[in-house]
Amino acid sequence: MFIIVRDEFVAMQAARLHEYTHDMSNGLSLDEVDQPQITASDHVLIDVDGAGWCQTDNHIIEGMWEEYVPQPLPMTLGHENAGTVAAVGDEVTLVSEGDQVICHPVRTCGTCRPCRMGETMYCENDQFSGLTTDGGFAETLLTNERAVIPLPDGVDPAEIAPHADAGITAYHAAKKAVGDLVPGDTAVVIGVGGLGHIGLQCIDAMSAADIVAVDIKQEARDLASDLGAHHTLDPESQDIPSEIESLTDGGGAAQVLDFVGADATTALAPEICAAGGDHHIIGYGGHIHEPAQALVNGEFAYQGNIVGKYTELQELVALVDRGDVDLHTTQFGLDEVNHVAEMLEDNEIEGRAVITP
Numbered sequence: 001m002f003i004i005v006r007d008e009f010v011a012m013q014a015a016r017l018h019e020y021t022h023d024m025s026n027g028l029s030l031d032e033v034d035q036p037q038i039t040a041s042d043h044v045l046i047d048v049d050g051a052g053w054c055q056t057d058n059h060i061i062e063g064m065w066e067e068y069v070p071q072p073l074p075m076t077l078g079h080e081n082a083g084t085v086a087a088v089g090d091e092v093t094l095v096s097e098g099d100q101v102i103c104h105p106v107r108t109c110g111t112c113r114p115c116r117m118g119e120t121m122y123c124e125n126d127q128f129s130g131l132t133t134d135g136g137f138a139e140t141l142l143t144n145e146r147a148v149i150p151l152p153d154g155v156d157p158a159e160i161a162p163h164a165d166a167g168i169t170a171y172h173a174a175k176k177a178v179g180d181l182v183p184g185d186t187a188v189v190i191g192v193g194g195l196g197h198i199g200l201q202c203i204d205a206m207s208a209a210d211i212v213a214v215d216i217k218q219e220a221r222d223l224a225s226d227l228g229a230h231h232t233l234d235p236e237s238q239d240i241p242s243e244i245e246s247l248t249d250g251g252g253a254a255q256v257l258d259f260v261g262a263d264a265t266t267a268l269a270p271e272i273c274a275a276g277g278d279h280h281i282i283g284y285g286g287h288i289h290e291p292a293q294a295l296v297n298g299e300f301a302y303q304g305n306i307v308g309k310y311t312e313l314q315e316l317v318a319l320v321d322r323g324d325v326d327l328h329t330t331q332f333g334l335d336e337v338n339h340v341a342e343m344l345e346d347n348e349i350e351g352r353a354v355i356t357p
């Protein structure tokens with residue numbers, strides 16, 4: 001079998017995690033490492049144009065994911081990646097050298113039962129870039145053909161990169177919510193930050209529901225209004241359950257998308273969800289502390305949301321290409337990764353941060 005490879009032992013810069021820490025100022029180190037090589041017929045090598053920084057990256061640095069997935073350290077982080085195809089394995093037909101692509105973070109096998117059912121996020125043999133294997137906070141990323149999606153002409157890889165995780169996670173939740181929204185229903189979006197501002201646009205693009213945005217920051221509430229929210233609420237000065245009751249004539253919100261996932265936001269569900277409604281948890285870090293009777297009484301449900309599927313990333317790219325979903329991004333150099341982590345920890349980044357190696 002013939003495999004196309006680049007020159008061996010080419011050095012590149014990569015931002016790598018060596019040990020877990022809560023000190024974001026020194027979370028990653030900029031190392032010189034060997035550039036990855038194509039060693040399988042379905043491999044695709046990407047010159048990274050943009051890699052989104054995600055709150056999950058902070059959580060990975062803190063060690064929050066260690067008990068859930070294996071993480072061989074040191075490891076290059078970065079799971080929201082887009083760029084230009086540099087080389088391909090000899091059986092790759094979807095893309096070729098020079099194509100611009102966005103990369104789904106998960107490399108799937110395609111042969112296990114979940115893959116054959118289309119549930120790519122449940123793949124039994126997956127590799128998750130930047131979480132279980134080296135990611136895109138580097139000059140070059142190794143992935144496979146099943147993970148790359150060609151970009152339409154005119155779409156900037158550096159601008160769209162955060163959609164590879166933040167975008168499809170928000171879209172995945174919004175798509176589920178939209179399935180149970182009809183005209184006249186109310187959808188509540190809690191947290192209009194890096195994920196929430198995407199989810200809000202998806203709800204607006206795919207449904208006729210009235211959208212209520214909840215955020216503590218005036219800038220976020222203003223952004224929500226600009227992006228299609230019909231009402232905005234400040235949880236620090238307003239009683240959210242009372243306001244939702246008033247806006248829905250006592251019926252409650254048919255769908256709630258919680259992009260914060262803190263104890264205070266998950267606790268809102270019994271008071272703001274309509275009977276039979278859903279409280280989608282997308283952000284995480286908090287807990288659910290509700291009596292079982294509250295769920296029985298309201299027959300609402302908590303819905304967990306993982307990263308969206310490959311096909312959902314295709315759908316989201318279509319929404320972006322149509323102009324229905326816009327990303328607010330700020331770009332930083334690879335040498336600024338720890339500064340970006342600190343800024344995100346201090347809630348100082350509006351929209352999404354993108355690393356441009």
